[in-house]
Amino acid sequence: MIELRIQLRVDADTRIGPGKISLLEAIARAGSISAAARELEMTYRRAWELIDHMNKAFGQPLVVGHTGSAGGASLTALGSDVVRRFRLVEELARESAASHIAALDAAILTPGSVAASDADSQDDDLD
């Protein structure tokens, strides 16, 4: 089954996809970067680097650490908004893609099922 994935390209070096969104969701759920990293089976250092990269790309934090004795971390309003809008966009994109994904899935299962006439319109998309 073909699956549609989305990414937000924030700048030339920063793409936010399902992996980074899952990390943000895990931090919101677990309340700390270390617990989120454990849950996603990545090192604390890797999680911290991903967060630092996102914070810098947005020019403001998506995740903030707590300085109290309990440590911990949480999403900022922007961080929560990025997660929420990413999941909404993902859902909308998958809804609008569903018929096309189904057609490609059918083509994989049934070689030769794509009508040749379908191909004639491809030049429409070229520069």
Add this chain to the structure above:
Amino acid sequence: MIELRIQLRVDADTRIGPGKISLLEAIARAGSISAAARELEMTYRRAWELIDHMNKAFGQPLVVGHTGSAGGASLTALGSDVVRRFRLVEELARESAASHIAALDAAILTPGSVAASDADSQDDDLD
């Protein structure tokens, strides 16, 4: 400006994104893998590997070579269909994402502009 990018995950090892679609489009336009590779500034070997990978993932060719004296290559009906549907899905996804992307762009330009109340709904998306 944040940009929405899409990928089709065909199997665990195969994601078709804008790069592979551009390669298919270049082959359709140029009529050969080597000309397409030159246009995209990749090696022939790299282009051939990407195509071979896609052909195997779909279980049937998206690109076929011509055996005549002129050489050359073209897209199969399936290859053209993949390109066409990818670009349609991309366009539909970007349309449905536009307001969310604009809101995130505005948040980057105006730190602190995301209302805290917006964040309260984030748990809706968690497992």
